[in-house]
Structures are given as C-alpha cells and as structure tokens.
Amino acid sequence: MAFEGLTEKLQNIFGGLRGKGRLSEEDIKSSMKEIKMALLEADVNFKLVRQFIRDTEAKCMGQEVMQSLTPAQTIIKIVNDELVRMMGSESEELVLKAPGTVTVIMMVGLQGAGKTTTAAKIGAKFKSKGRRVLLAACDTYRPAAIKQLQVNGEKLGLDVFTEDPAKGAVAIAKDAYQEAVRKSYSVLIVDTAGRLQIDETMMQELSEIKENVPVDYTLLTTDAMTGQEAVNVALEFSEKVGIDGLIITKLDGDTRGGAALSIRSVTGKPIYFVGMGEKLDQLEEFHPDRMASRILGMGDVLTLIEKAQSTADQEKAKETARHLKKGEFNYNDFLSSMEQMRKMGGLSAVMGMLPGMKGFNADAVDESGIRRIESIIMSMTPAERENPKLMNPSRKQRIAKGSGSDIAEVNRLVKQFSEMQKMMKQFTGMSKHGGMSRLGRMFKGMGMPF
Amino acid sequence: MGLFDKIKNALDTVFGDYSQVDDDFYEELEDILVMADMGADLSSEIVSAVREEAVKQHLKDPEEVRKILIEKVSAGMMTDPCAYDFLKEKCVILVTGVNGVGKTTTIGKLALLLKNQGRKVILCAADTFRAAAIEQLEVWSERTGCELVKQEEGADPASVVYDGIGAMKSRNADVLICDTAGRLHNKKNLMDELSKINRIIDRELPGVRKEVFLVLDATTGQNALNQAEEFSKACGITGIILTKMDSSSKGGVAVSVCKKINVPVLYMGTGEKAEDFREFDPQSYVKDMFQ
Helix, strand or coil: CCCHHHHHHHHHHHHHHHCCCCCCHHHHHHHHHHHHHHHHHCCCCHHHHHHHHHHHHHHHCCHHHHCCCCHHHHHHHHHHHHHHHHCCCCCCCCCCCCCCCCEEEEEEECCCCCHHHHHHHHHHHHHHCCCCEEEEEECCCCCCHHHHHHHHHHHHCCEEECCCHHHCHHHHHHHHHHHHHHCCCCEEEEEECCCCCCCHHHHHHHHHHHHHCCCCEEEEEEECCECCCHHHHHHHHHHHCCCCEEEEECCCCCCCCHHHHHHHHHHCCCEEEEECCCCCCCEEECCHHHHHHHHCCCCCHHHHHHHHHHHCCHHHHHHHHHHHHHCCCCHHHHHHHHHHHHHCCHHHHHHHHCCCCCCCCHHHCCHHHHHHHHHHHHCCCHHHHHCHHHCCHHHHHHHHHHHCCCHHHHHHHHHHHHHHHHHHHHHHHCCCCCHHHHHHHHHHHHCCCC | CCCCHHHHHHHHHHHHHCCCCCHHHHHHHHHHHHHCCCCHHHHHHHHHHHHHHHHHCCCCCHHHHHHHHHHHHHHCCCCCHHHHHHHCCCEEEEEECCCCCCHHHHHHHHHHHHHHCCCCEEEEEECCCCCCHHHHHHHHHHHHCCEEECCCCCCCHHHHHHHHHHHHHHCCCCEEEEEECCCCCCCHHHHHHHHHHHHHHHHHCCCCEEEEEEEEECCECCHHHHHHHHHHHHHCCCEEEEECCCCCCCCCHHHHHHHHHCCCEEEEECCCCCCCEEECCHHHHHHHHHC
C-alpha cells in the first residue's frame, strides 16, 4: 500500500500524543520533528518538507490546538488538510475535445518510468468510454519499444501507428497525427522515448514534436519511487517542454511515494492517473483527498467502494448495501461479497485499501479455506442464509454433515459471522476510531477472506 | 551539468560560505546529504559522526571537515577485490530488480564486457511477462553477438532458465546471464517465482559460481532500501549495479543500501549505449560527490 510507512510513523507520533489531554509547545515541536523525518524518509523533497513543517507548526501553535480537548485529532486534521492542499484539492480528468476533433496526448518522462505501459492503459480507458484511440510509437531509441506498444495495443484492441524508426520521432508523430485526423480517431496518444531532463538534444526533440503536432496534454510520467530529484526533473520538463499534467506509476509498490506530493506541489499540474500494477487495466484516477487519508492511516475506502461498483453485480451489491444499512448482513451477502472480492483482484488488492490492515498478510489466507467456508454456507437452507438468527444446534449438525465438515468448523463460522455482523454495523457508521483495525485483527484471526 | 556537478556546487557553497564550522554549517551539510537521497536517518547519523570527530580533533576549517565526511561515507562502500572474480570463472548471473530500472540494458552491457574479455556468453530471456521484453534482449544479443535462449511470451520463466542452463552445459559456455521480469518487491508471488529460479540454478549447477545482481535505479529514493532487503531475502543478492548515473540524481541511496545488506556496488551505468558502463569505484564516487 502506498504511503504505508508514512502512515505508520504518523500514527506512532499521534499515538504518543493521544494519551495526553493537552499539548505543550514542546509536544508540538517534537511531533513536528517526527513528521519532518517521516516526510523525508518518504522522499518528499526536503525544501517542501521544510515549508510544510513551517506552515503546519505555525498552525498547530495556534490557540485552536493548544486549547483543544482533542489536540491530537486537531493536529491530524491540520496535517491532513496541508497534505491535501499540496496535492491539489480535487481530482481532475482529462477533457477530450468534441467528437470529430483529435485530442493529442503526449507521454514524456525519464527512462523506465512506465510511459509505454501507461500509454496503452490510458488508451484502454478512453476505448472503454467509446472513443476511437490511436497509439503512436515514437520511441525510436530503446530496442523493441515499438514492439512493446504494438503487443500492448493488440492485447487491448487498440490501433498502433508505427513507421521506420529511422524517420525520427518528430516525423512519425506528424504522420501519426495526419493519420488520426484522416481516419477520424478521437484520441491520439504519442509514446516517446525515455530521456534525461539534462539531455538538451533529447529535450529539443520533444519541443519539436510539440511544434509540429497540436499536443493538448503533455503528461509527465513519474515513478512513485523517485527520490529527491523528482522535483528537478519535473521542473525542467516543465520549463523546457511544458507539461500539462502528471502520472504517477508503480504506486502498487510499498514506496511511500513522497515524489507524488513533491512534483504535484512544485509544478502545480494535476495528477491525472496513478498506475497500480502491470496489468493493463490497473490505472486509477488520482484523488488527493483519498491519498491524504491514506497517508494518515484512514485507508482508502472510497477507492475500494468505487472498484466494487465497477466490477460488482449491481443488483447484488445494492441488496448487500441495503442489508448493511439495516445491520442485517446475512449469509447470502457474505457469499456474494466473497465472489465480488475475487472479481476485484483478490484479497490482497482489497486489503491494501482498507485502513488498519497494514500487517495483514493476504498470502496467509489459503484458497481452500475460502472454499470450505463457501461449502458450509451452501449447505444451509435458503431460509437460514436469509435469516442467520434461525441457526440452532440441530441445524448446525445438519449443515456440518451436508458440507462434509466438522461441527466445530460450523460453530466457528457462525460465531465469526455474528462478530462480523457487529462489525458491519460499526463499519456502516464509519469510522469510529479503531473500528477498522479491530476488524482487521478479527479477520486475521479468522483466516477469513475479508 | 555533468555528473555530480550540482551537488558539488552545493557543497562548495557550504564549504566556501562557512569560514568556521557551526550549527548552521552542520545543518546545511545534513540537508545536502538528504538531497543526495542518502536518507534522513543516515544523513543525520553521518553528520553527527563527522561532528564528533571534528570536535575531537579541534577542527575549525570546513576543508578539514570535508575530508572526514568523505572518509565516513566511503568507508561503508569498499569493495572486496574478490567481488570481480566472476569475470574469470565459469558462472551464472541472475539479474533482478524492480520494473524499469534498466535490467535488460544492463545485461546487454555486461554481455559485451564479458565478450570483449573473450568469454563465451549465453543470454537467457526469462522476462516472459513484459510485452516485447524478449525482443529487447534479442536486439542486445545481435548487437553483442551472444547467443540467446528464449521461449514465447508468457512461458514459465523458471523453465526458460532451465533451458538456459542446458544450453550452457551443452554448448560449453563460460557465462549464462539470465534476464528476469521487473517485479515490485512487495508482490509475494513474484518474489517466490524468483526464489524458484534461484533454486533451480543451485540445483542444476552445483559448484558453479553464481552471482545475483540487483539493478538499482540511481533516481530511486528511500524505497531502494526495501527493494534491497526483499530481493536479498528472495534470492541472496551478491552485487549491486547502479544504473542511470548519467541522470541528475546522485544515487546516494546506494550508500545506505550497501550498509543495509552489506553487498558492494560493482558497476554503474551511465547511458543507453553498450559502452556506457564501468566498474564502480567507491572512492571516486564519494570524492566526486564531495570535492
């Protein structure tokens, strides 16, 4: 999970503060020092960190915090607000031109940032919205870069424009644009070679592409693991070529991703997408507020919900949501959630987004355990599944026999299920402190798929 | 600006600006180390150590403090000369790292280096996941004139390595270099896959020298530490190759990585061409940084 380490550190700091009723100036100073270290270890640019600490400390020294009965929460809120502000307060979308006009997107960045993969992913996004997309292979330097775009394009059913690399990137981009106009594509995504921002000749190539092709969005693709130089890279691309937006890749790693914070803040350009995996559908919108909550350990529940919406059986999901609201989570809901979880990319993907689940080892949950649980539930009568309160010892006996399991296993499931019901009630009320981490511990103890 | 110039300028400013060493001096020194991606903890540790030493020796001149600084930083990066013995022995090299650090390019460079020393090298395309990764290595195989062992995209990488080992034996090659797919170190399944490849090499070639290189991107920040740790756990890293040293980043995180997993940096990549590759010299690396 992104920012995991930072989350942990801030939690430690505020865990220390939480015990006390009120804060002294000294408390604030020491917590600021800890936040500074955490942000630096997270690769946030050190100049920004300094600025951040100055701003935040001044705010925390105010009467509001000092006199607050819950100073720790107040500091969390202030830090949170500052982080959100640094990342841009709301999420933004790439806006395409009216149908009939080509919107041109150009991918730029250092070597190995993930431009080619991301170009294909963005293409797929627009294709799924019914747009006609053309990918242009203008990385004429790296061996097999063109082939890579072709293979990805083929997997996704996207057209890829290629020409002899000897023609040069500028000419190929120009031809690709003409092709896009002639064949009325609505989006042209130009993939370019990775380059260093200090390589004048290569930077010139990008400017030339922009002079010859009406690029609407120049997107700087940045590896989430980048260190302190992220800021200079972004600034120089911005000055020499001009950028309109950012993409952060490899956020599915365990990097704290401070680079994202830094470049967003210094360029003032929005982060349009974040790369969350190597599979070609693993591209998500960037939500500054969610990212900030993630930083502060409140989890990324919203992304989870959104993901559920796009993959879930809408009817079943509504049903479950209705039950959840009434606190009537039943075995059918449980079954369909397990099913849904599978569609959402498995347990680890889901756990990563839940708050308080950092220590959760998804690999520890074995698939056969999940299947056993399913078989127990499937051995219940429809009425029992609908209304868990019906459960009694003789029904349990029957279910154990029917599913070929031990009565103890059935008992355990029933007990865990009722605990889960309780948790679900809290979860709906979201987010009473500690509720989610208790939930996490419980699931962990159960070895359960949730 | 060339390699390290920027940080040198910054350091020159620090050492030039301060006629005397005081709190501000040390604070700024620490910032510079942080800026080089050395990490907040290590930077503060190094500066404290330098400061202590300076006090002990009653040093007042920033120039003298600079010397101590160089000493302290390079101390943790010294390479055992035996580390390069694989160049002369029959050996298998497994090249690992996260996505986009430059593994395949590094293999091309390494292959050329070995070939130029008269070694018979076979390349093994075990990155069967990323689109066109095999083709990319194929280009390098043509450029360097080294044979290539491959299967189709999506094949089991362990079986490609197995084939590579077979080819090494039957064609009596000196060196087998195995490319692997980039993988983030927090993906357990992918790391398990790497362990499996590693085990197969051990099983099939007992007694043959094995090197496991971790390719580290110099632009990487503190996450490199996690990378080093997890890759070490999965397949026992024996050497680090620092790539993209022609970038504006300093690769300062390598200092902490060496310290953490106690493995030397052997080579560094300084460009996209096959010859942009050289042995890593800790002393000149640190001197370049600070002088």
